[in-house]
Amino acid sequence: MRLALTVEYEGTNYHGFQYQVNIPTIQEELEKAITRMTGHHSRVKGAGRTDAGVHALAQVVAFDTLSDRDPDVLVGALNHYLPEDIAVKAAYTVAAGFDPRRWALSRTYRYTILNSHVPSPLMRRTAMLVPQSLNVQKMNRAASFLVGQHDFANFSSPLDDRGASTVRQIKQASVARAGDLVFFEVKANAFLPRQVRRMAGALLDIGRDRLK
Numbered sequence: 001m002r003l004a005l006t007v008e009y010e011g012t013n014y015h016g017f018q019y020q021v022n023i024p025t026i027q028e029e030l031e032k033a034i035t036r037m038t039g040h041h042s043r044v045k046g047a048g049r050t051d052a053g054v055h056a057l058a059q060v061v062a063f064d065t066l067s068d069r070d071p072d073v074l075v076g077a078l079n080h081y082l083p084e085d086i087a088v089k090a091a092y093t094v095a096a097g098f099d100p101r102r103w104a105l106s107r108t109y110r111y112t113i114l115n116s117h118v119p120s121p122l123m124r125r126t127a128m129l130v131p132q133s134l135n136v137q138k139m140n141r142a143a144s145f146l147v148g149q150h151d152f153a154n155f156s157s158p159l160d161d162r163g164a165s166t167v168r169q170i171k172q173a174s175v176a177r178a179g180d181l182v183f184f185e186v187k188a189n190a191f192l193p194r195q196v197r198r199m200a201g202a203l204l205d206i207g208r209d210r211l212k
Helices: 026-038 071-081 136-144 195-207
Strands: 002-009 056-064 086-094 107-114 148-151 167-178 181-188
Touching: 002 026, 002 071, 026 056, 026 071, 026 086, 071 086, 107 195, 136 167, 136 181, 136 195, 167 195, 181 195
Parallel strands: none
Antiparallel strands: 002 056, 002 086, 107 181, 148 167, 167 181
């Protein structure tokens, strides 16, 4: 049967989701835990790749298994074998053809900025420290120009398939402040490698009056 998992992780110690030889990844850790739990190897498919260091609140993955364990029991069993910076939050039995990447309706990223003159040890892994003053209104207005279908090649690192499309559909994009925290949140059908980080960098330059 095919199972879908909702996974949360702190990505600091990993080079993104997708498996890479001799480099720690989220996919590798999930597959190791599944093998230890079931006794056989299963390939995990994710809803998308993430860049190195990216965290996740709810990334969907799927895999096939011969195990007949109840999904609720499986959650506890997998978490027993996973490292403390990765956790399965929920498990579901899904259709045999379920594909978390192709069936995803959208993906949402949040880039967090600590706009403060002093660092926060508690946020050092989850927020970028920016001590300069930021014009969040200008950043939010600039973010609105990202919405829609555009060619985002200038925001992407080179693709594995050089002939692949760099056109993406941004459904929502906004920048908002809450105290010392500034959030850039963007929702799209899919993202290119490093697209969110590079968009965030451009918006920061606008907020610091380095870019119009």
